Amino acid sequence: METKTTKTFYLIPYYVWIALFVIAPIALIAYYSFFDLHGNFTLENYLNFFSSVYLKLTLSSFWYAFLITFFTLVIAYPTAYLLTKTKHKQLWLLLIIIPSWINLLLKTYAFIGIFGLYGPVNAFLNVFGIGEKQILFTDFSFVFVAVYIFIPFMILPIFNSLDKLNPSLIDASRDLGASSWTTFSKVILPLTINGVKAGIQAVFIPSLSLFMITRLIAGNKVITLGTAIEQQFLVTQNWGMGSTIAVFLIIFMVIIMIITGQRDKGATSNGNNK
């Protein structure tokens, strides 16, 4: 039984990591959500969450996340499709991914300049006589920057699923007289739906919890669940309320993962099928 001991020995640091940094943090968040500012046990945080302020915040957070995911998907799907048709598709894909590796803060900072009152977009509008507009610190700028940041994360899974698609299926559909739209909606989309789901997962959940972009680009006008958590933890120092919001964010996350979960066992990459 020497094998068994060596195997568990490999796993000790990994198990310690799971216990300390996966299980303990979630347990602590759940535990703290039952305490108020003075460390007394209370259910008030949960009651608070169901007050109109937090419900409104949650709804608007979901609305923005929906908008961001929708626009990202609408832009990313055709891009991914056209990428699979290019000659050096892996190279082009790499070029799409490179911007996602540039520091997030720098990309956001660039838009402070681009959307600024004297920035290039306003200069461009001026040429057409529209005049300077306040673009920064609006809903539009917030959604635009978020979409910009998430596009590569949506393209990647869709590209992978489109790339696996057998092209003869499309030829077959055409030969059988299907129009381009029918081919797309009946053949291509259903076969790549897992990529779309993975992309939605990769965009929607982070969109709910954005807080840096809301501060820098939306100028505190947009408050997401993430902003609220940051506010409670680092500004008001009300860890109890912050934890409560975090608990709900985790619950929403689990729900979204179940909805976008991939039932098709054969296509999962979790390695379960091996």
Added chain:
Amino acid sequence: METTSKSAKFYLALVFIVLYTPIIYLIFYSFNSGGSMNSFESFTWEHYAAVFSDTRLIMILLNTVIVALLSALIATIIGVFGSIGIVFMRNKSLRRSILSLNNVLIVSPDVVIGASFLILFTAIGVKLGFASVLISHIAFSIPIVVLMVLPKLQEMNSTLIDAAADLGATKRDILTRVIIPFIKPGIFAGFFMALTYSLDDFAVTFFVTGNGFSTLSVEIYSMARTGITLTINALSGIVFIVTLLLVVGYYFVSQRGKNPVGMGVRK
């Protein structure tokens, strides 16, 4: 057909232009002698000089790189041994639950990770600063390493290990001469991914950084909140070059990794 391919090219070109404009815009104005990102006056290196003469900023850059390298290295070691352990697990349901636990930190919003780590460090009394940032980065990099290494391990034919054992290899030999060489590309990929995640992280670091210690992302955030400084543009120029080097490095490692899988085994 001609028209569709033309509009397709136009669409792709548009996406690429939109993706790259902000980056080029930033770097372009890093050479502007005027103080703003609006009107280009004349070419200058002064903002780069400002970066390199600001010892505080250089310290922050060094901190960021040290945290990234150390966390990626430690996460790779823990992650590789973890994945070897997972692959040889006999109990299927245990393996499945370990894998789900592994993915928790990948799908969790970074605000939640940051907030929960902040509670954790305060609860067990780790002082916020270098240690807390390093530990957090190791913690969120481990699952990424596991995800990169596991597929390689699953590709490996278990008869290889049996053969090595039959030929008299010790446990240690099997690990260092058979398993590690075979999964090397996965290990490198995991290390690079951990490195980029660490360099790019803002939210988690922002929560656990405390007062005295700062990384590049956190520093840029506090600089950007006060407005436009072309020093940030110069920083972005430097970051862009470093990122490109990393991408090229990663590309070569992963390309090379494709062929020598066989070679690594042949030894």
